[in-house]
Amino acid sequence: MSARLSPGDAAPDFTLPDDQGGEVSLSRLRGRKVVVYFYPAAMTPGCTTQACDFSDNINTLHGEGYEVLGISPDAPAKLAKFRDKEGLSITLLSDADRAVMNAYGAFGEKKLYGKTVEGVIRSTVVVDEEGNVSHAFYNVKATGHVAKLRRDLGLD
DSSP: OOOOOOTTSBOOOOEEEBTTSOEEEGGGGTTSEEEEEEOSOTTSHHHHHHHHHHHHTHHHHHHTTEEEEEEESSOHHHHHHHHHHHTOOSEEEEOTTOHHHHHTTOEEEEEETTEEEEEEOOEEEEEOTTSBEEEEEESOOSTTHHHHHHHHTTOO
């Protein structure tokens, strides 16, 4: 398992393809706060709940200076279908080789239905304006996570 990030760590930079045919680089978002969240698979119940929660809260997050990037191993075409089907207003990125997930400690062994498996660890890392980690949450729950994140960021 890759090392998990902690507050104060430099957030690993990345450039990934998005769901609209472009690319997003973390370094290009310097000067803004960025919520980077990792989820296992588009169009599954838990991941849909989480993506919809972020979309429902996007205006508040943007108003407080936060960008939101959702990262999964799904191909950009599947992410585009996910966005359209659910009416999502967040940026979805494809990490097909899981390199970014590994760099952020969001891929490795986890428990799934009582068994140990290797996969995406549902995680959220908040990056500050200078590119450093301000918050890092691992093994988060899909339901209620955005509300907890808002409280932890002092937005409620």
